[in-house]
Amino acid sequence: MKLRYKKKKLIIYAVIAIVWSLLGIISFIENENNFMKYSYLVLGVVHIIIFILYQHQGYAKITNGILIVGELKKKxxxxxxxxxIKHVAGDFVLVSETNKVSLSKDQVREEDWKEFIAIPKIKALDPHQYNS
Known part of the structure; x- marks a missing residue:
């Protein structure tokens, strides 16, 4: 099961990537002789990479009963x-004897979140029945 990022966040990264890339392309077409044209292209490429990673990896995933959260440093x-299970400032904090992992409901698509909280162990531990 995968908890995917909301479409709004993905669209924002795609738009930012397009804007930076277009600024870089326009700078090269106009033959501007400054370093900014390279930084525009670098920013565009970085945002394209972030968009692809967010689209492909998602926010979190559950594999063989293990929840894995994070992009670079995975928890x-x-x-x-x-x-x-705690609710702190809108986050869903999952606590075990050795680990603590925080999930932000605002980052996850609604249909994925409903599927996540329907997991029997999550449902049993959640005192607030945080379904909304």
Whole structure:
């Protein structure tokens, strides 16, 4: 199961990537002799890479009962070993004896979030029935 980023966030990264790339292309076409044309293209490429990573990897995924969250530094927590679920500032904090992982509901698509909170272990530990 994959928790994907909301489409709004992906669209924002795509638009920013297009804008920076267009600025870089226009700078090269106009033969501007400054370093900014390179930085525009670099920023465009970086945002394209971020967009592709967010689109492909998603926010989090559950594989074999292990929740993996993060892009570069991944945090892992076993769903079977969860002992508590907290709600802190709109985040969903999953706590086991050894790990603590925070999920932001605002980052995840609604249909994926509903599927996530329907997991029996999550449903059993959630005192607030945080379904909305």
């Amino acid at each position: 892992r927590i076993s769903i079977d070993q969860l002992i508590e």
